[in-house]
Amino acid sequence: MAFTSMESWVNPQPIDETSTTQKLPTGTIIKAKDDSLGVGEFIYLKGVASTVVGSVVAFDEADVTALAAANAKGRIGVAMSANVASSFGWYQISGKAHAKVLSGFADNGSVYLTSTAGSIDDADVAGDSVIGAVGRSAISGGLAYLELNRPFVDDIAHD
Numbered sequence: 001m002a003f004t005s006m007e008s009w010v011n012p013q014p015i016d017e018t019s020t021t022q023k024l025p026t027g028t029i030i031k032a033k034d035d036s037l038g039v040g041e042f043i044y045l046k047g048v049a050s051t052v053v054g055s056v057v058a059f060d061e062a063d064v065t066a067l068a069a070a071n072a073k074g075r076i077g078v079a080m081s082a083n084v085a086s087s088f089g090w091y092q093i094s095g096k097a098h099a100k101v102l103s104g105f106a107d108n109g110s111v112y113l114t115s116t117a118g119s120i121d122d123a124d125v126a127g128d129s130v131i132g133a134v135g136r137s138a139i140s141g142g143l144a145y146l147e148l149n150r151p152f153v154d155d156i157a158h159d
Contacts, residue, residue: 003032003040003080015042016053018081018089022046026063029093040095041150047083054100054143055079055118057091058153065091067117068153070128076151094148096136101144109135111146113153120146126157 005011007030012023015032028044048057048065057065058074068076077091078099102114102121109122111133122135132151137144 003034003037003042006031006033006039013044013088013090015080015090018047018083018087020087022088024088026088037096040097040148041093042080042090043077043093044088045077045083045091047079047085047087047089049085050118051079051083052100052118053079053082054098056099056113056120057118059091068113068120069117070113070115070125071155072113072128072153073155074152076130076133076148076153078146078148092148093150097146097148098143099146100142101135101139103139105135105139105144107135107138111135111151127155128153129158131158 003015024044033039056068058068058072059065060074077093078097080090083089100119111130112125113128114121130151132149134147136147
């Protein structure tokens, strides 16, 4: 995967890189394209400890990130780099993304937060449905593809 910016301005930080220097305002959203995954949207945020490529994070109106876990509230993104605390990087919010999943994740499954911070699953958990995300592959090496459309969680049962 190698997403490249589609913006008319030069993006100072590649999608798959982490920087200890803030290069854009947090909350900046861009479109980028990958030859096999297509077009996606990405938001620039400050990292959080223990983030790896594919970690699922929740972020709030102040663009503060936390590894997503059960009962979280906020918007959801998928880390494009190991964007740990005190670093800055990109999180995918739309398009086809490769995210950390737990065992048994199925293609075309619903997406739910889990008690394992930074990972999602397809097991129904009341209040932890990720609205705007659908599983698009089975698990492979701890990751699966998701189709994202600016996903969020609200800790409300949607059953």
